[in-house]
Amino acid sequence: MKLELAEFTPPLLEYLGRAAYVQLMIFENLSRSLSSAPTTAAKAAISRAAELSIARHAALAAEIEKASGTVADAMEPYVVPVDIFERDTRGGDWYESLITCYLAAGFLDDFYARLSQGLPADIARRIQAIYASETGEALLAQQLLRGIEENPRLASRLAMWGRRLVGDTMLVARSALHFTDDHKSDEARVEPVFTELIAAHTRRMDALGLTA
Amino acid sequence: MKLELAEFTPPLLEYLGRAAYVQLMIFENLSRSLSSAPTTAAKAAISRAAELSIARHAALAAEIEKASGTVADAMEPYVVPVDIFERDTRGGDWYESLITCYLAAGFLDDFYARLSQGLPADIARRIQAIYASETGEALLAQQLLRGIEENPRLASRLAMWGRRLVGDTMLVARSALHFTDDHKSDEARVEPVFTELIAAHTRRMDALGLTA
Numbered sequence: 211m212k213l214e215l216a217e218f219t220p221p222l223l224e225y226l227g228r229a230a231y232v233q234l235m236i237f238e239n240l241s242r243s244l245s246s247a248p249t250t251a252a253k254a255a256i257s258r259a260a261e262l263s264i265a266r267h268a269a270l271a272a273e274i275e276k277a278s279g280t281v282a283d284a285m286e287p288y289v290v291p292v293d294i295f296e297r298d299t300r301g302g303d304w305y306e307s308l309i310t311c312y313l314a315a316g317f318l319d320d321f322y323a324r325l326s327q328g329l330p331a332d333i334a335r336r337i338q339a340i341y342a343s344e345t346g347e348a349l350l351a352q353q354l355l356r357g358i359e360e361n362p363r364l365a366s367r368l369a370m371w372g373r374r375l376v377g378d379t380m381l382v383a384r385s386a387l388h389f390t391d392d393h394k395s396d397e398a399r400v401e402p403v404f405t406e407l408i409a410a411h412t413r414r415m416d417a418l419g420l421t422a
Numbered sequence: 423m424k425l426e427l428a429e430f431t432p433p434l435l436e437y438l439g440r441a442a443y444v445q446l447m448i449f450e451n452l453s454r455s456l457s458s459a460p461t462t463a464a465k466a467a468i469s470r471a472a473e474l475s476i477a478r479h480a481a482l483a484a485e486i487e488k489a490s491g492t493v494a495d496a497m498e499p500y501v502v503p504v505d506i507f508e509r510d511t512r513g514g515d516w517y518e519s520l521i522t523c524y525l526a527a528g529f530l531d532d533f534y535a536r537l538s539q540g541l542p543a544d545i546a547r548r549i550q551a552i553y554a555s556e557t558g559e560a561l562l563a564q565q566l567l568r569g570i571e572e573n574p575r576l577a578s579r580l581a582m583w584g585r586r587l588v589g590d591t592m593l594v595a596r597s598a599l600h601f602t603d604d605h606k607s608d609e610a611r612v613e614p615v616f617t618e619l620i621a622a623h624t625r626r627m628d629a630l631g632l633t634a
Contacts, residue, residue, distance in 0.1 A: 238457050249494070250498045253497075264473045282465070
């Protein structure tokens, strides 16, 4: 069984507002990669990934409305920190941006799925269904693998970028956690979860033949 | 009954390839407007419009596959002309870009819905259902109206931009028509359709209080 973050889950609308804005950021990253895709085949693949990503955002936005919230108001407090994360992880070219889409989306989806365990049971089930739905991960991996195949020197640059990315991604994820007063004990309980999240990140790098 | 363009409809995969790439361009425009939206409320509205737009592209892409085509190959021949249209109509600021999303999508959806009349009946029905599905038009109009309300001087600039836009949009639409050898007679039959399309464009401008 996966380790959970239930005891650190924020109140419902805070959870949903953050999760929805993070998804919107992931979608915007994909849209940028779509617009600057080098081939029409890449465009077709990434447009499918973008479609799946915006559907995930829309499902989270629908949960905000179900909880009597307003989508814009719920997301508002998280715009600045998430936008800073986005800017810091944008990457210097198309492949760096694309691997950000692939790695950050994988990590953050995994994180928010676990964090939902502390929500009321029926909502938690719906949220987990959202995060369990089809993603564009395999489509993005395909595009990245093709790029590395065509230009093997890309591998070391993307490996470096992927290693850098994990720190920023961990920080933006952690900022969602509601800690108690006993920070030391909290850290000890959160740590194994992040160890698992990082292991999953490493597997995503492995899938591209990159050393994390 | 609406005037039709059935006699000028291109072969199925040509129709679908163009229509799908035009939708992808419309979606990319919306994504850009989303990324640079001035408020979180605007982001929420435009993300919904983007979601509807990519769903429309995906539905057309699915038709390409149903017709045993490859999405990327079918779109390929139309990438350059449609990208040129996109670049020429991008607009100088957020509101010009947004009114392009609103006006060009309205015009081109209307055009491609009519052009589908010349396809085999069962496919034509499905395509028309795609074009009859919910759009983000009202959401975009709301954002534009709010901008004009806050800054009345925006109105004359957007009116001018909207007038300029119709020429480029007509040209990119017309390039999809398969003319016969009798160009003069073709022009005479096509003209009333474009008169109607322009009337619809004028109504979209009117809805924002702009003079076309």
